[in-house]
Amino acid sequence: MKVFLAALLFAAVAAVGVSIVLNTFQQPSYAAFTTGGARVGDPGNNLVGPG
């Protein structure tokens, strides 16, 4: 059981670590593949409001 829990913990820690590393040099898709002219609002919002 200890080994199993240790594996789960390691997986979680590794995933968080990877997310931190990747987020330092990766852009979200709405920023990476669009330009200022193509953005119609902040992520999570559309032209008529949140949603």
Place this chain on the structure above:
Amino acid sequence: MQLSSPLVRRRSRNLETEGRSAMARSHSTRKACIPKAAAHKASILKALCAAFALLFVVAHPAAAQLSFKPTAEAVQEDKLLNALKEGDKITGRITIPDAMAASLIQPAGRDWRDFHRSKLPIIGGVAIIGMLALLAIFLMVRGRIRVDHGFSGTKILRFASFERFTHWLTASCFIVLALSGLNISFGRILILPLFGAQAFATMSTYAKFAHDYLAFPFMLGLVIMFLIWIKDNIPGKIDLQWLKRGGGILSKGQHPPARRFNAGQKGVFWIVIIGGSLMSVSGWFLLFPYIPANVTTMQFWTVIHAVIAMLFIAAMMAHIYIGTVGMEGAFDAMGTGEVDLNWAKEHHSLWVEEEQAKGHAPSGSTPRAVPAE
């Protein structure tokens, strides 16, 4: 719109001639009488206006006959799109930095979309539900595979802590990856109606994050698994014998000899290594889109990723079944790391002999009587 009708051209020449002669007449009489010249100019202007009006009336229907026909062009456009082969695309001219935005139409995308919407759910459904059905039938027909001689009470170490850690690291990541991946293919059909759009969207977002980031510990586990177990998973002649006898799982009392891993376990090992490698490579293309590939290559790898995933999940369901419900005493190998000596002798007799020769296992255990059920 070009005015190229012979009728229109002739009318134009006549009007030009009439206009030049009228202007010449006006010029010759200007000095003689100014008011008369003004009247002439007025009449010329009237004539020109009338001529242009006539020109418009005559030319417009003629030109309209020569303009494009939207319906006919649409048919041609459809033929054009159908004629485009895989990899072809219709591009436009753009001024924004994203060069990929110049792709207007990529017909291969339609095939890719059709695959994801129609073929992939069928492949996944057949593989996963088919495997569930097979396992259920197998359980009903064969029943749980028991230890024929009963548990001896003597334990032998099957997997060390690090091996079990690697197994559970890879397995736990795989389960999350599989569930979050299946959500992409079947979530809209199965989960969305149950939880509603808002909850489904939130869940899918977090599932996507988990899928992206747990892929890395999964790949790490895959590499470690390969390194620590490759030496015990090289196929040999003994595996052929094991396969010929159906691994002993099809009939009771049959236990073909096997070393540390039998042919079935070796098959699972190579499915995990090859399938996991394909999933990793294809997943890498999706994690880092467009860096090493264009959109056509990305579509190819998404297909590979999805199909291998469905088959991989089906294969792992069989592995989970035989390691838990399907075989008595098997889970201990990855649970505590120690298995009963009788279980080990029945399923891995040659490995037990090797371990006993090394002094790692007690020798000469006395089988207990099989309890009545």
